[in-house]
Amino acid sequence: MMKQLKWGFALCYLFTTALTACKDYSEGVEVDTYEPSRTELTLDSIFLYAKEIYFWNDQLPTYEDFAPRAYAASTDDLSIFEEELYDITQFAINSETGRPYEYRQGYAGTPKYSFIEENESNTSAFAVLQSSYLDGTDDDYGFALTAIAANEIRVRYVVTGSTAYKAGIRRGDILIAVGGEEVRADSNADITRINSAFDGDTFELTVMDQDSVVLNTTLVRSTYTINPVFKDSVLETSAGKVGYLAYSTFSSLSNSQDVLDEVFAEFAAANIKDVVIDLRYNGGGYIATADYLINQIIPSSLNNRDMYVERYNELMQGGDATILENQLLKDANGDNIDYRGRYANYNDLDYSEDGNTFTFSKEGDLETIENVYVIISDATASASELVINTLKPYLNVILIGTTSYGKPVGFFGIEIDDYTMYIPNFQTVNSDEEGDYFDGMVPDFEINDDVTRDFGDTEESCLATAIAIITGDGTTARSSSTSSYSLLHLGNMPHTAVMIEHRRTLKQ
Template identity: 30%
Template sequence: MKNFKVLLLTCVALFALTSCFEDMDDNPISTIEINDFVWKGMNAVYAYKDEITDLANDRFNSNDDYTNYLNEYASPEDLFESLLYLPNDIDEFSVIVPNYLDLEQLLQGTTYSNGMAYGLVKLPNAAEDVIGYVRYVMPNTDAEAKGVTRGMIFNTIDGAAITESNFSALLNPTTYTIGWADYDNNGTTVTLTDDIITSNNETLTLTKSPYTENPILTHNVLNVSGSSIGYLMYNGFRIGNENLDELNNVFAEFQSAGVSDLVLDLRYNGGGSVDTAIWLASMITGQYTGEVFFKEKWNTDILTEFEQSNPEALLNPFVTQMTKRNTNGDITYQQSINSLNLNKVYIITTRNSASASELVINGLSPYIDVVQVGSTTRGKSQASRTIYDSPNLSKENVNPNHKYAMQPLIYEAQNADGYSEFYNGLSPDPTFQISEYYENLGELGNIEERLLAEVIADITGLSRASLSSQEPREPIKQISDQNFKNPFRFDMVDDRPLEFNLIN
């Protein structure tokens, strides 16, 4: 855990703009005060501050100059978006929200869900129509109770065909009725232009409710041809104590079973806690304690402060214990890590694998053989944190007059070799580039499931027709998934204690 001080080298007279900021106990919050918070927070911590002219420490010549600048933006959202670096390329992930309570729930993994995790795709021969496919079903949900299973196909919601333009409106309501469909690939698995989707007149009504997903969907030990293979389907890097205990217990089971090979299935894992990524990597290995798992590359001001005061704080090593501390530095959770001491790991990925998932792949690569199987990941090497309107930008002493908060990117996570620029994603070796077939997904964790079968064949050396040697399948346009309303579905969160000093 880290405690450090950051110099805010800006107009410290921001707090003296009394002409705009009257007593908030007697007057409603003004847009300019929230805009002040937005600029101040982004100036302090934004990873790409050096690239944004309007965030320069010498941007304003006077208080009036600064005030006029803030007044140019009608809303905090407008100002925030103007400060993002290449939002269609590099930073499509930083977010501002009007209510940090909603943000906190999302980051904890709590959403409204009917339990059906799905993907939305458009086939090459489709003009507008989109189909949905069930990726998996969450336990103890409406979808599970009503018999929804992985691989089911749907093409209508409340009787309306799903399209790119209407899917969010159709799937947003708390309750909706799904129209199921049959998928006929016309006897070809590679060519998609001749595939046929036909409604089968079967429907099902599903209702959402508050739900916190367990990130461990399934795990088991596969004994195949003398090999003891651990398999873990992990869908989110959660930081809750129970989640951490369960993850550590899975690795204890793998230890007891004498697992010699590990398959980490991150195909639907959009990310989560930086700490959890460090701990998972330490569970996979164990022989690199104290070595650098990843390094933090902040903006120049913060990086300089680190290098002058505590350069070691930029380095995040492999560890033997999971330890959480509060803002006072007191230990609130601690457990010894169960490690497998592996020199090789297989990691299943898709375009939905992002952030903390990519951190595990990138961070382990300098040390062990990481065999990536599936398709290219999302391409997000940056961490974020929640920034509140308070003297130290934490929730302590937060401004009571509004609930705006930001979740900006704060640093790039570089592996021990200094690599972090995988903005287009991390790709498997061509030998292991394999796609899921939506018409025949298979059961997760089953040795016959398409992606897992490829891994097992490589581990065991069993003779088979190579899946990866087939002619590449025609590309399918990925539209969205069940998390389309969650702006943090591809996130890597560093919520470790910070101490900011705003120096006059």
């Protein structure tokens, strides 16, 4: 209750002094004393926060022209707030495309980056993502499917350590039956049955592997510890040893660091100069973990050189986004932080370019990498794209696959009453000032995702292309047995496109 009162006081003060007319009767003059509803105050707050901290805040209209409270006559509160947020995100236009930066083809009414969620005891989708999946645990079956033909459904990925992985299911396996009944991709009833199985507590299925070995199993939904590495290996080629790492998510360092150390120790022992980083399903995660991967790849000669800058809007850089004073800063335990005789707030943080320029700091013993081949898809986003963009000025980076998602922006959450809003607060640019890949990174070699083979299989189309380039055998592109990447995907991707910045520095 105290939290809500404090929130209400701060916002009412802002509104009554700057935006709304009120009624009182001082000196006998009648003034409008309309009291806004809780919904109207939240609508105001969404716009006013965007007006100060949205990365493209300078392209937003005035409060009077936008009129946030006009949305209050709509449906339920969350839908109202989502509608308002979508409209806010459509003002900033990318001059290169003529479309809003937050335009997303095929998702009318949904911003590409921004969203708002209701806080339901930390059970919102993004809260769960941060508190469980990105910290190394999940409670699903740990696999997903792709239909590649009318009668063929393949396993797209299996999370290492999951229920499906322990049962022996692997990427490339063919799904034959669910609940003892054969399934086909061209049957709506079968698709519905598969999706229902993903939602249930048990999943009875039959799959067949590359060697035509049939597996009948019943998976039980349970909590498991995630290994974020799909597959790693040192491959023997005619040009020497090649490192391969398929990495599912930039989970917390506590979840990712040990496994990355182990992988790169093997690469260092093999003295590899070529490495294939498979990020085709990696939607991002923690920037600190992305930095850790980058620093495993680069040589120590790059220490203290610029990696990238997190660039905030001019208002935030100048310390003038005063609305952030309403957001208290918390430590790792969720406690308030003492600062200059009071509790620290988000306006006390350093948003300057100097304070948000990050430099290389070598991790591990691998010093020999010259060429980095990155496998990408439209599910490659955020922190994954940051890794690619950061390495480009310093190493030979070759992209293989299909165009990535396109998210060079990141955010932190803004609490507004019972909701948390996420809107782009900063853009990352590399040491060459490059970072405008809002429509995605285009591959150097366009190859469709080959879900017929497991990660690390040298005959899988994307990996085979990388090896062909490395060995110079004259074939620099291998055709995929799947005709298109825009195929029917069943089950969830590992997670949505995120680039989360938890590293904070208070102004000195």
